[in-house]
Amino acid sequence: MGSDGTNDTTKNERKPGRMSEQRQQRIRLEISREAARLFWEQGVAATTGEQIAEAVGLSVRTLWRYFRNKESCVEPVLAQDGEEFVALLRRWPRDVSLEDHLMEWAINRTKDPDQQSFDQAVIKMTVLAEKEPDLRTVWLMTNDRIERALVEIFADRLRRSPDDIEVRLHAAAATAVVRVISEDISAALMAGADPTSLGNTLGQMARAVHTATGGAVGDPVDP
Amino acid sequence: MGSDGTNDTTKNERKPGRMSEQRQQRIRLEISREAARLFWEQGVAATTGEQIAEAVGLSVRTLWRYFRNKESCVEPVLAQDGEEFVALLRRWPRDVSLEDHLMEWAINRTKDPDQQSFDQAVIKMTVLAEKEPDLRTVWLMTNDRIERALVEIFADRLRRSPDDIEVRLHAAAATAVVRVISEDISAALMAGADPTSLGNTLGQMARAVHTATGGAVGDPVDP
DNA sequence: GCTATATTGTCACTTAGTGACAGATTTTTG
DNA sequence: CAAAAATCTGTCACTAAGTGACAATATAGC
Numbered sequence: 001m002g003s004d005g006t007n008d009t010t011k012n013e014r015k016p017g018r019m020s021e022q023r024q025q026r027i028r029l030e031i032s033r034e035a036a037r038l039f040w041e042q043g044v045a046a047t048t049g050e051q052i053a054e055a056v057g058l059s060v061r062t063l064w065r066y067f068r069n070k071e072s073c074v075e076p077v078l079a080q081d082g083e084e085f086v087a088l089l090r091r092w093p094r095d096v097s098l099e100d101h102l103m104e105w106a107i108n109r110t111k112d113p114d115q116q117s118f119d120q121a122v123i124k125m126t127v128l129a130e131k132e133p134d135l136r137t138v139w140l141m142t143n144d145r146i147e148r149a150l151v152e153i154f155a156d157r158l159r160r161s162p163d164d165i166e167v168r169l170h171a172a173a174a175t176a177v178v179r180v181i182s183e184d185i186s187a188a189l190m191a192g193a194d195p196t197s198l199g200n201t202l203g204q205m206a207r208a209v210h211t212a213t214g215g216a217v218g219d220p221v222d223p
Numbered sequence: 224m225g226s227d228g229t230n231d232t233t234k235n236e237r238k239p240g241r242m243s244e245q246r247q248q249r250i251r252l253e254i255s256r257e258a259a260r261l262f263w264e265q266g267v268a269a270t271t272g273e274q275i276a277e278a279v280g281l282s283v284r285t286l287w288r289y290f291r292n293k294e295s296c297v298e299p300v301l302a303q304d305g306e307e308f309v310a311l312l313r314r315w316p317r318d319v320s321l322e323d324h325l326m327e328w329a330i331n332r333t334k335d336p337d338q339q340s341f342d343q344a345v346i347k348m349t350v351l352a353e354k355e356p357d358l359r360t361v362w363l364m365t366n367d368r369i370e371r372a373l374v375e376i377f378a379d380r381l382r383r384s385p386d387d388i389e390v391r392l393h394a395a396a397a398t399a400v401v402r403v404i405s406e407d408i409s410a411a412l413m414a415g416a417d418p419t420s421l422g423n424t425l426g427q428m429a430r431a432v433h434t435a436t437g438g439a440v441g442d443p444v445d446p
Numbered sequence: 447g448c449t450a451t452a453t454t455g456t457c458a459c460t461t462a463g464t465g466a467c468a469g470a471t472t473t474t475t476g
Numbered sequence: 477c478a479a480a481a482a483t484c485t486g487t488c489a490c491t492a493a494g495t496g497a498c499a500a501t502a503t504a505g506c
Contacts, residue, residue, distance in 0.1 A: 017472055017483030049462065059486050064463055133364070140363040141356070147399075165407055169400045173435040176370075176399035177392045184388055212396040214434035240452035240503050272493065282455050287494055447506100454501070462493070471484065476477100 028066055028076050031056050035073035036121040044071065044134045071134045078129065079142045080122050081182060086149045094157065098218040099206035106202050126186035147175040154217055166216075173212035181205050251289055251299050254279050258296035259344040267294065267357045294357045301352065302365045303345050304405060309372045317380065321441040322429035329425050349409035370398040377440055389439075396435035404428050 034055040038047040049070055053063040067073045092101050129139035150171035155162040162168075185201055210218030257278040261270040272293055276286040290296045315324050352362035373394035378385040385391075408424055433441030 015483075016474055016481045019472060019484070023472095048460095060462095061464090061487075062485055065485085068463085070462070136367065137360040137364060140367060141360055144359065144363060165403070168403050168407075169431055169435070172399035172403045173396040176395035180388070180391050180395045184391075208392055211437035212392070212435050214437070239450045239505060242453070242503060246503095271491095283493095284456075284495090285454055288454085291494085293493070449506085450504095452501105452503075454499105456499085457497090458495105459497105460493100460495080462491100464489105464491080466488090466490105467486105469484105469486085471482105473480105473482085475480080 027056075027058075031058075031063065031066055032074055032076035033118070033121060035070075036077045036125050039074060039132075039135070040121075040124050040128060044132050071138050074125050074135065075138055075142060077118075077121050077125050078135075078139050079145070080118070082142055082146045085178065086146055086153070089150070089153050092153075092157070094223050095220045097206070097220055098209060099203055102202040102206050123186045123189050126183060127190045130183060130187070143175055143179045146178075147171050150175055154213075157221060158216065170213040170216055174209045174217060177208040177212045178205055181208060250279075250281075254281075254286065254289055255297055255299035256341070256344060258293075259300045259348050262297060262355075262358070263344075263347050263351060267355050294361050297348050297358065298361055298365060300341075300344050300348050301358075301362050302368070303341070305365055305369045308401065309369055309376070312373070312376050315376075315380070317446050318443045320429070320443055321432060322426055325425040325429050326423075346409045346412050349406060350413045353406060353410070366398055366402045369401075370394050373398055377436075380444060381439065393436040393440055397432045397440060400431040400435045401428055404431060 031052065035047070035052050038051055038055065047070070049063055050060050052070070052073060053060045056063070063073075067075070088102070088105055092098065096104075125135065126139070129135040148171075151162050151168055154160075154171050154174075155164065155167045158167060158170075160167050181201070181204060185198060188198060189195065206218060254275065258270070258275050261274055261278065270293070272286055273283050275293070275296060276283045279286070281289075286296075290298070311325070311328055315321065319327075348358065349362070352358040371394075374385050374391055377383075377394050377397075378387065378390045381390060381393075383390050404424070404427060408421060411421060412418065429441060
């Protein structure tokens with residue numbers, strides 16, 4: 001809010017004892033990974049905060065400083081794909097269709113070797129979130145955040161207000177269909193489906209968004 | 224699962240000491256009402272399970288037997304409108320458009336006097352659920368249940384399988400837009416808007432569902 | 447009213463999550 | 477590199493959420 005001219009950067013405010021944003025995220029990721037593993041192996045209810053903390057090598061008190069509650073420990077894992085998707089939409093050029101934009105990204109995508117095992121965790125948690133109510137809430141909250149991001153992105157693209165009810169309806173519908181497709185893909189992969197046999201997933205998403213928004217979102221728009 | 228012929232009714236199984244389903248629901252409603260009041264007056268975090276139990280006149284232990292956790296105490300209130308909506312869709316005749324069906328219901332609707340104060344609670348919680356994360360999860364879970372119900376209803380109407388991905392996409396998109404409109408209406412009413420000045424809310428919902436499903440749901444279908 | 451069964455309350459207990467404070471760590475600055 | 481300023485972490489004590497067990501009570505059917 002109120003910023004006097006002393007700070008040249010309002011966002012990247014570096015202070016003496018603060019540890020780097022990167023390091024913070026790494027720890028959160030590490031916690032999330034272990035939490036996901038434990039939740040998968042023994043269930044959510046049977047996993048205690050103490051176990052998660054021990055697995056990561058932190059005190060329980062510190063764990064609760066990184067996450068407000070047990071379930072949200074897996075939030076970084078569950079939010080992984082969604083945040084990537086949102087970031088992708090933020091770079092969506094106005095003169096390109098959604099399908100083309102997603103396809104082009106899929107082609108230039110490089111797969112980190114370490115990322116592979118992480119993707120496994122993402123799939124496992126997405127599937128687990130369909131049955132475990134405590135994880136379902138986290139998954140739905142994650143998608144709620146995506147929806148809010150899409151409101152901004154769609155408003156920008158359609159040159160309308162983020163308060164516009166139509167914009168919000170489009171964002172909600174789009175988020176919903178993307179979520180369902182994600183759940184479907186995760187379930188298929190978990191069942192042992194070959195990733196290459198899934199067909200054009202991103203194309204499916206693009207078409208679903210186009211349909212769910214009544215054709216308002218998906219086509220190229222005036223620059 | 225396994226039912227031998229001794230019981231004539233598998234659903235309405237009446238046993239000696241079991242209290243009536245109606246009585247159970249009344250207690251849940253009463254708890255939900257008080258929880259909603261307390262959450263509204265002092266916030267969710269500041270309200271303890273003990274306070275809720277005391278307000279209803281139950282022991283804390285019994286409270287936790289009716290609801291698994293503090294937040295879900297308001298679930299009956301938050302689910303109120305949604306369940307009514309789902310029930311309405313279940314009676315949706317195949318040869319009638321969604322808009323007509325909703326409109327006809329609105330006309331024949333009778334307003335219980337006791338229902339009025341309850342509606343106030345519904346609106347308050349819906350609005351509160353936009354800011355309070357702990358309530359947002361309950362609200363989203365409620366809509367998740369609605370979505371699952373819509374899958375069945377849409378599958379039935381479209382004569383397709385509930386596993387059909389398109390059916391699930393339609394249900395998800397429809398639920399999402401109905402949710403957003405509900406949030407919008409609640410916010411408007413909370414801000415003091417005259418209910419009569421809101422225009423044709425149900426018509427808006429019907430049109431939004433029609434759009435979000437790519438025209439697949441909303442029109443009359445073959446009997 | 448009697449009986450079978452479910453519901454409730456009390457008590458003891460585990461776990462989630464927080465506030466406070468001292469000590470260890472990190473980054474910037476000189 | 478050393479010092480300073482802030483943050484981060486662990487320990488401790490604590491509150492509140494939520495559960496299991498068991499005795500007492502209330503309820504429906506006869």
